[in-house]
Amino acid sequence: IRERFDQTFAEVNVAFTEYFSRFFGGGTASLSLVEPPRDEDDEVDEDSDPGIEISAQPPGKRIASLNVLSGGERALTSVALLFALLSVNPAPVCVLDEVDAALDEANVGRFVDTLRELCEHSQFIVVSHNRRTIEAADAIYGVSMAEDSVSRVLSLKLADLPQAS
Amino acid sequence: IRERFDQTFAEVNVAFTEYFSRFFGGGTASLSLVEPPRDEDDEVDEDSDPGIEISAQPPGKRIASLNVLSGGERALTSVALLFALLSVNPAPVCVLDEVDAALDEANVGRFVDTLRELCEHSQFIVVSHNRRTIEAADAIYGVSMAEDSVSRVLSLKLADLPQAS
Amino acid sequence: MHLRRLDVQGFKAFAERQTFEFGTGITVVVGPNGSGKSNIHDAIRWALGEQAGRQIRARKTEDVIFSGSDQRRQLGTAEVTITLDNSERWMPIDYREVSVTRRAHRSGENEYLINGQRVRLADVHDLFRRAHVGQNSYAMMSQGLVDEVLAMRPQERRGLIEEAA
Amino acid sequence: MHLRRLDVQGFKAFAERQTFEFGTGITVVVGPNGSGKSNIHDAIRWALGEQAGRQIRARKTEDVIFSGSDQRRQLGTAEVTITLDNSERWMPIDYREVSVTRRAHRSGENEYLINGQRVRLADVHDLFRRAHVGQNSYAMMSQGLVDEVLAMRPQERRGLIEEAA
Ligand SMILES: Nc1ncnc2c1ncn2[C@@H]1O[C@H](COP(=O)(O)OP(=O)(O)OP(=O)(O)O)[C@@H](O)[C@H]1O
Ligand SMILES: Nc1ncnc2c1ncn2[C@@H]1O[C@H](COP(=O)(O)OP(=O)(O)OP(=O)(O)O)[C@@H](O)[C@H]1O
Ligand SMILES: [Mg+2]
Numbered sequence: 001i002r003e004r005f006d007q008t009f010a011e012v013n014v015a016f017t018e019y020f021s022r023f024f025g026g027g028t029a030s031l032s033l034v035e036p037p038r039d040e041d042d043e044v045d046e047d048s049d050p051g052i053e054i055s056a057q058p059p060g061k062r063i064a065s066l067n068v069l070s071g072g073e074r075a076l077t078s079v080a081l082l083f084a085l086l087s088v089n090p091a092p093v094c095v096l097d098e099v100d101a102a103l104d105e106a107n108v109g110r111f112v113d114t115l116r117e118l119c120e121h122s123q124f125i126v127v128s129h130n131r132r133t134i135e136a137a138d139a140i141y142g143v144s145m146a147e148d149s150v151s152r153v154l155s156l157k158l159a160d161l162p163q164a165s
Numbered sequence: 166i167r168e169r170f171d172q173t174f175a176e177v178n179v180a181f182t183e184y185f186s187r188f189f190g191g192g193t194a195s196l197s198l199v200e201p202p203r204d205e206d207d208e209v210d211e212d213s214d215p216g217i218e219i220s221a222q223p224p225g226k227r228i229a230s231l232n233v234l235s236g237g238e239r240a241l242t243s244v245a246l247l248f249a250l251l252s253v254n255p256a257p258v259c260v261l262d263e264v265d266a267a268l269d270e271a272n273v274g275r276f277v278d279t280l281r282e283l284c285e286h287s288q289f290i291v292v293s294h295n296r297r298t299i300e301a302a303d304a305i306y307g308v309s310m311a312e313d314s315v316s317r318v319l320s321l322k323l324a325d326l327p328q329a330s
Numbered sequence: 331m332h333l334r335r336l337d338v339q340g341f342k343a344f345a346e347r348q349t350f351e352f353g354t355g356i357t358v359v360v361g362p363n364g365s366g367k368s369n370i371h372d373a374i375r376w377a378l379g380e381q382a383g384r385q386i387r388a389r390k391t392e393d394v395i396f397s398g399s400d401q402r403r404q405l406g407t408a409e410v411t412i413t414l415d416n417s418e419r420w421m422p423i424d425y426r427e428v429s430v431t432r433r434a435h436r437s438g439e440n441e442y443l444i445n446g447q448r449v450r451l452a453d454v455h456d457l458f459r460r461a462h463v464g465q466n467s468y469a470m471m472s473q474g475l476v477d478e479v480l481a482m483r484p485q486e487r488r489g490l491i492e493e494a495a
Numbered sequence: 496m497h498l499r500r501l502d503v504q505g506f507k508a509f510a511e512r513q514t515f516e517f518g519t520g521i522t523v524v525v526g527p528n529g530s531g532k533s534n535i536h537d538a539i540r541w542a543l544g545e546q547a548g549r550q551i552r553a554r555k556t557e558d559v560i561f562s563g564s565d566q567r568r569q570l571g572t573a574e575v576t577i578t579l580d581n582s583e584r585w586m587p588i589d590y591r592e593v594s595v596t597r598r599a600h601r602s603g604e605n606e607y608l609i610n611g612q613r614v615r616l617a618d619v620h621d622l623f624r625r626a627h628v629g630q631n632s633y634a635m636m637s638q639g640l641v642d643e644v645l646a647m648r649p650q651e652r653r654g655l656i657e658e659a660a
């Protein structure tokens with residue numbers, strides 16, 4: 001078990017660094033193993049395994065901690081980690097609920113391009129209001145609610161959608 | 166002091182109900198005063214004033230608690246309360262950082278229409294990626310960051326913005 | 331393996347039986363605020379065995395059962411069935427298709443079925459663990475929680491790698 | 496009363512002095528992810544006297560001072576000046592314009608100035624309290640926290656009404 005963990009950790013780390021630098025056009029990100037904080041009164045807790053620390057440095061910046069990242073940078077960093085996990089062990093089904101809400105136009109584009117690649121191995125069900133994400137879909141479902149407050153679904157084509165914004 | 170509180174509470178409550186029903190096209194919302202939870206071992210804590218409970222019922226629905234509302238419904242309900250506070254006592258400056266991120270096209274429109282009305286009494290500084298919000302601005306500032314990771318600002322006209330989706 | 335079909339009835343705002351057919355690529359779900367998009371994410375996680383909590387916005391069993399509206403009476407049962415394509419025998423079951431059903435009643439009782447046969451929750455978890463479709467899996471991102479992985483403690487993140495191992 | 500001008504220098508990513516001139520209506524701020532839009536919100540709240548915390552994403556004084564980048568050295572001081580139009584004498588000061596400056600040094604020391612005169616933080620708070628521009632005021636919504644008012648405990652919400660009273 002321990003060996004598989006170490007192997008998987010190393011692979012996810014490499015993939016995370018790759019996806020991060022692709023999303024941010026450079027910079028570095030990585031995972032590291034950290035010993036759990038030892039309270040004074042703790043007996044040595046043999047079986048408590050190390051935790052995982054995340055570090056992320058967008059290109060050119062000197063980020064002291066993850067708190068300093070902007071809303072969009074945090075979302076993009078998290079998606080890079082998710083995609084790294086999926087590339088190492090593709091979950092059959094992946095459901096993403098408005099993960100692109102904080103992203104600007106260019107970053108939605110990068111998100112969608114990578115989604116297209118990963119959907120070779122995993123199926124994606126994505127909730128989004130973003131035009132670019134909708135245009136990248138293989139299939140679209142519309143959910144509506146009538147006066148009776150009951151949800152109903154309808155399979156849609158891109159042409160059905162209002163040419164909004 | 167107590168009298169002013171009660172007076173303000175009543176006015177905000179009326180305004181909250183109005184803005185909510187305007188945003189949701191019906192339904193009701195209101196504020197109510199609730200006694201603070203009494204722990205058994207509490208002496209009677211005379212001066213602990215009542216707290217404020219929020220109830221919100223979109224039209225036609227039977228919402229058990231605020232947790233059941235969707236992401237966009239929660240944002241819209243909060244903005245209705247903010248606008249109610251502003252209409253009762255217009256703060257000179259109001260800064261809103263991507264409050265419209267979770268809203269769909271129609272709700273962004275209602276948000277913007279109300280903003281236009283309230284800006285007679287308060288000044289608004291709004292951060293947004295939403296096209297409709299940007300189009301409603303009296304002035305636009307663009308913030309950019311060059312290779313040196315330093316933020317710089319530029320006053321923009323609507324025509325300067327890419328005709329993005 | 332992929333999700334071929336999702337059937338919901340009586341689950342949250344899906345008072346009437348609704349069916350989604352999914353392809354292997356990217357399916358995007360669109361719709362106005364409050365129409366029921368996130369409830370689809372909740373339904374899939376619920377069928378996979380997720381107990382009540384923040385991830386599916388339900389505190390107790392009855393929160394997922396249609397609670398009624400002005401025009402419709404509340405229902406007594408919620409039922410969700412996910413049908414998975416098993417032609418490559420991801421799951422250690424000798425069927426081309428595997429369907430997992432979860433049913434909940436106002437009494438608080440939950441029933442689980444695999445291909446129509448009553449099973450225990452542990453059997454559902456076991457089936458998915460062997461197919462790498464985890465219940466708390468990194469592959470399900472709730473609305474507004476995209477950057478949750480950045481806020482987790484290092485020990486909590488360990489679980490993500492363990493799942494991918 | 497309204498905010499006429501905002502000057503930032505050395506505050507977060509504003510390594511070079513930047514000036515914003517604001518009109519009385521709606522100013523919308525746009526820009527890519529991570530360019531510095533939310534830092535404008537943080538700068539205004541900081542100048543109003545906000546101590547370090549979640550609302551301005553800073554844990555200690557030095558977190559708001561430009562920490563350097565690959566191409567620029569870190570700075571030793573952050574300074575923000577807000578200039579308010581006081582022609583209607585909102586503020587109990589006999590000037591047409593009131594400027595409030597906050598300066599912070601790496602030593603942890605903070606200085607406050609009103610119209611160029613050194614004052615204490617209590618003086619800044621007092622000035623704004625009388626003009627109804629509260630420090631924790633409902634009129635400043637941080638990114639991602641729009642629905643925070645719904646998650647507050649009833650006692651905490653009381654403060655919002657007290658501010659508007
Ligand atoms: N047990 C229940 N019974 C009836 N309706 C329910 C129940 N639980 C939730 N709902 C309804 O579901 C709605 C929320 O749906 P959901 O969160 O899926 O919306 P959404 O489409 O994701 O919207 P948004 O774009 O704002 O995120 C609520 O308004 C509520 O009326
Ligand atoms: N003390 C500091 N020194 C230098 N740069 C800083 C400092 N604090 C924050 N920053 C920079 O500010 C950036 C974040 O800016 P901000 O949160 O304003 O972005 P934003 O324009 O709101 O983006 P988004 O659209 O993603 O919300 C960080 O990437 C970080 O590099
Ligand atoms: Mg939703």
Ligand SMILES: [Mg+2]
Binds near residue numbers: 070532
């Ligand atoms: Mg921001």
